[in-house]
Amino acid sequence: MRGFSSLAEVLQHQAVQRPDIAAVTVYSDRPGERPSLTFATLHAQAACLAEQLAAQTAPGDRALLIFPSCLEFVVAYFACLMAGVVAVPMMPPRRNANHDASAAIMADCTPRLALSLAADPDPRGTLRERLAERGIRHVPVSLASEPTVAPGPLRGTTELAFLQYTSGSTSTPKGVMVSHRNLLDNLEMMRKRLGNHTDSAHVSWIPLYHDLGLIMNLLQPIYLGAPCVLMTPSGFMHRPLNWLRAIHEHGAEVAAAPNFAYDLCVDRFRQEQMEGVDLSGWKIALNGAEPVRAATLARFAATFEPYGFDARAMRPAYGLAEATLLVSAADRGAEARIREISASGLKAARVAPPEHPGDISRIASCGSAMAGLSLAIVDPETRRRLPPGQIGEIWLQAGSVACGYWGRPAESEASFRARIETDSEPPAEQEDNWLRTGDLGHLDADGELYVAGRLKDVMIVRGVNHYPQDIEATVATSHPALRRDHAAAFAITDDVGNEQIIVVQEVERTQRHSLAEAEVASAVQAAVVNNHDIALHKIMLIRPGTLPKTTSGKIQRSLTRQRWLDGELEPWSSADQLADQPADSH
Missing domain, CATH: 3.30.300.30 (ANL, C-terminal domain)
Structure with a gap:
């Protein structure tokens, strides 16, 4: 998209150019309920709410977005963009504060407001208690019956679009500062690499507080002017094949999910539940957010090929919040690359041909770097580039790399402004401003990225x-x-x-x-x-x-x-000494 400085301007453009197209449709947990908003109505609803937010905030204030997958979340997100408020998508707090990240996120970003559904989703008062304890003003959100169409106070590209909190899989969640320019750059990278367009409908069940759900499955179709269909995560987990039925019903070209979701569809496969389903229109089955397994790609393709699924649609990809989202993927229509390498070599952090049939490890490529993005494999200790065939830390440079971590200057300096050591003189010629991902992988001779796991794990x-x-x-x-x-x-x-x-x-x-x-x-x-x-x-x-x-x-x-x-895990039974085996004797 050319000439836009924020995604709010993109929505305003779509409201004029594609006013009557259904921008977002939501599958409610109640059978038959599928509320939707056109681009024009979405813009009007967001502009109406933005006026309210602007009256209660100063530019740059943070606002928590605490919603299930619903139309109100989408309206609230764009209202924040229009009002110059930094949106902070967050899952609703759990009852046990020690076992979720909500308290840490609230303390970290010190929000002025918290937006959630006007209809009480919090019968126990957990959310209200948390907000009151921290002096955060609660703003209930409902759709206006007759919203006034107003342009809204759009802000410039130098300001933050939102804070995307990291998953916390290896540490305390950190708020990645994503600017409008970061977001627009990554959305354009995805459009070019995946070949998406105005007719590329998306269907998703991933929560909107997760970067894959928010950026790939919601903001990308809005950026394109394409329809987006949202399902609930609980609905998918209980009936995963309904995701495939929705892809068929809406003629969706794009649907993205973590690797486990494709395994779950195979594990829960029932022939009678797939009756009448045609998946031949599914062109981008993006697989990311966790290690992609070659076995999963093969199982899913074999199971659903009789229903029109083309194995070339499976699109292993790599991304992370610190780079806004997507870093690498193959082009639309390209077959996923699978390599057979030495399992013993992998243990020694090198990539080599298998020495014998029992030494084979099959690994899936996550494609090459997106256009405008540079990848390097670096020794995490020496900070020097590694040659092809060696496993090291994945480092990258791109306009989509975020500004740093909210309120963490030292960690931002270490992670977002790393330098690759070289033998060149003077030292000023060292390569600087690389993002250290903390992920391990290697590049093959063709520039294809293979991810091995987390450095800390x-x-x-x-x-x-x-x-x-x-x-x-x-x-x-x-x-x-x-x-x-x-x-x-x-x-x-x-x-x-x-x-x-x-x-x-x-x-x-x-x-x-x-x-x-x-x-x-x-x-x-x-x-x-x-x-x-x-x-x-x-x-x-x-x-x-x-x-x-x-x-x-x-x-x-x-x-x-x-x-x-700490002895806090509860074993399956009292016989928790299930396998106190002797240490490896090899």
């Missing part, structure tokens, strides 16, 4: 690197009683300084009455030894729904580790 046992997501995947498939994507592997240090690997794993709900714990422990240990040449020190089975995860579904390994050390 890597476990080193006897000098060998072990990636938790690989061990977790092995554990989940070792026995049918275990839930896929619901395990956390981490390392502890014993009294003499040796690293020992622990796995905490949820049990499938359907298996809770017939679980043979010794059998499960034996299957898990055998699978891990066979696939990773290491024995687990301990396996703890826990009840479904109790593994610490972020709001976007990422496993919080560091928090799980701390709760395990």
Whole structure:
């Protein structure tokens, strides 16, 4: 999009050019209810609310947006943009303040206002209590019956568009400062790379306080002038195939989700629920927000090919909040690249051909860097570039890289203004202003990015690197009683300084009455030894729904580790000494 300085101006443009097109449609949890707003009505509703916000705030004040997936969230978000208020999307607080990030976010960004639904979504008063304790004014939001169309006080591109709080998968959530220019640059990158256009309808169930849900699945279609359909996360989790039905019903070209969602669709597949569904119009099945597994791509394509799904639509991608959202992906229509590499080489942080059939690890490419974005693989200790074939930290430069972390100058300097060391003289010629992502990966000779995991999560046992997501995947498939994507592997240090690997794993709900714990422990240990040449020190089975995860579904390994050390995890049964196995003897 050319000539716009903010997304609020983009919405104003769409309201004039495409006034009667349904911008946003919401699937309510109530059957048959699908309220929607056209571009013209969305703009009018947002402008009306913006006038109210401008009267209660100064430019730059923060406002919490505490909504489910609903039209009111979209109106409130654009009203903030119009009023020069910094929006802070946030999930509703949970009853137990120690187990969610809401208190930390409120303390960090010191908001002036909190916007939420006028209809009371908080029967226990949890939200009102939190806001009153911190002196935050509550603004209930409802759709105006006859909104007046006003341009609203649009602000310039140098001001922040919103704060996107990180998931907190490895640390306390931090507020990423996303400017209007960051946002517009990344939306344009996505448009060019994915080939999206005004007819590219999007269907999403991802919460709008998550960057993939907000930017990819809501703001991208609004940027394009395309329709967007929002479903509730709970609706997807209970009936994942309804997501695919909605893609069919709305002729959606684009739908994005984390890797686990595609696995869940396969696990819950029922032929009768897919009757009449045609997925041939689905062109971009973006897979991101967590490690992309080659096995998942193959399982999903094989399961849904009879319903028109084209494997070339599967689009593994890499992104993070600090870069606004998307960093890399393949072009529309390109087949996802899968490489077979040495599993033993991967443990040594290098990429090499397999030495024998039992040494094969299949990894999926997340595509090449978006246009206008530079990627580098850097040794995190020496800060020097690594050659192709070596695993290091992913660093990047782009106009979409955010301004830093809210109120954290030291951390912003370290993460957003890093320098790559070179041998050139004078030192001023060093490459500066790179974003350190904290993620591990490598680039192949064609510039394709392969993500290996989080730098902080890597476990080193006897000098060998072990990636938790690989061990977790092995554990989940070792026995049918275990839930896929619901395990956390981490390392502890014993009294003499040796690293020992622990796995905490949820049990499938359907298996809770017939679980043979010794059998499960034996299957898990055998699978891990066979696939990773290491024995687990301990396996703890826990009840479904109790593994610490972020709001976007990422496993919080560091928090799980701390709760395990503190004895706060509740085992599946009193026989919590499920597998106190001896340390690896290899």
